[in-house]
Amino acid sequence: MRKLFFIVLFLTNMLCLAQKSSKADTSRSIDPAGDLYKASLKLIDSSKYKEAIKVLEKAVKIKKDYAAAYNKMAFCQMQIKDFSLAQKNLELSMKYAPDNTGSLKYLGRACYLNKKYDLAKRYYDSAQKVNDHDVELLCFIAELRYFGQDLKGALETYNNILYEKPNYPEAYIGIGLIKFKQKEYLYAIKNIELGIQNNKGARLDDEVYSSLAQSKFETKQYKGAIKAYDTLLNRNPKNEEALTYRGASKINLGDFSGAIKDLDEVVKINPKSYIAYNFRGTAKGGLKQNIAALEDFDKCIKIKMDYPSVYVNRAAIKMASKDRRGACEDLNKADQLGSDIAIKYIQLYCNDNGSIGMER
Secondary structure, three states, X not given: OHHHHHHHHHHHHHHHHHXXXXXXXXXXXXXXXXXXXXXXXXHHHOOOHHHHHHHHHHHHHHOOXXXXXXXXXXXXXXXXXXXXXXXXXXXXXXXXXXXXXXXXHHHHHHHHHOOOHHHHHHHHHHHHHHOOOOHHHHHHHHHHHHHOOOHHHHHHHHHHHHHHXXXXXXXXXXXXXXXXXXXXHHHHHHHHHHHHHOOOOOOOOHHHHHHHHHHHHHOOOHHHHHHHHHHHHHHOOOOHHHHHHHHHHHHHOOOHHHHHHXXXXXXXXXXXXXXXXXXXXXXXXXXXXXXXXXXXXXXXXXXXXXXXXXXXXXXXXXXXXXXXXXXXXXXXXXXXXXXXXXXXHHHHXXXXXXXXXXXX
8 A cells, every 4th residue: 555655656746747847848938049039129129229239149149040130230230330240240131131122221221331332332223123112222322322422313312202202201301411512501491391390200310400500500590590509419518510600690699698608618629619719709799898809809810810700800899999900900801811791891991092901
């Protein structure tokens, strides 16, 4: 009886061990590389690109021909601007999945960002042979043409994109950047703003907001320019150009103290910014701080002696300080350097019996 009891107990224990073993076996993944890939997607969704790359590297160690993992790795590397490695991983993706036209397109993009423009064109051309209605690919092609100074070709491509897909934001932005380069500022503003409106919150390059801001500055839309410069400065508080021209916009709106605050920051960042000294001198002149204004203009001239604008601005302060002779000397200097407006003030204030710049 006792022997029978031990046999039953032994069999029961073996059965329990078998069940535990069975459970352990079923808990093991049948696709560890795939599980790592899924984990990387969650990291990518949280913009944790470097962590995602480490996970994907483990996945391709397990499965060396995992084309999708190489693709995602390249995507992450493009986000952190490691374009060389992105190109390498896209090449591996194409090796294991040569029919993936998406990989071909992004390989061209990685080459473009890696400054291998001839190679980028080759991959774009190959991708276009497979699908010539891919609007994202057409945008990449237009961007390459824009970079190569083929503005007409780029513009034509962007217009074709809008025919295929109206309200496509990248096409509007591309047209806006071309118009900015052509100094057609009102058209630049119209198209860039349409692109921003249709973009639905995706992050745009600084170049977009810089071109919009400068276009508004050139067309004297100073409040709009300040708003665009604010966007750039929220991203990078030490953006020298944005601080400089936001300060200039504030001068044109009569906010001289606000302008000085911005321009103080510029000269901290770059003590040799002659443009900042010129603008800050103008702002100080607006507050009737004439001595301080002249000091800034003198600093500007010390850095750049052939800058006509500063001589016109210093002349205004000298004239306000009743130094007519000094003002006329500065206006003559500005005129010699090619100023468009100096002659107007020379004729108003410095003409005596036909003699320019002479005072009785």
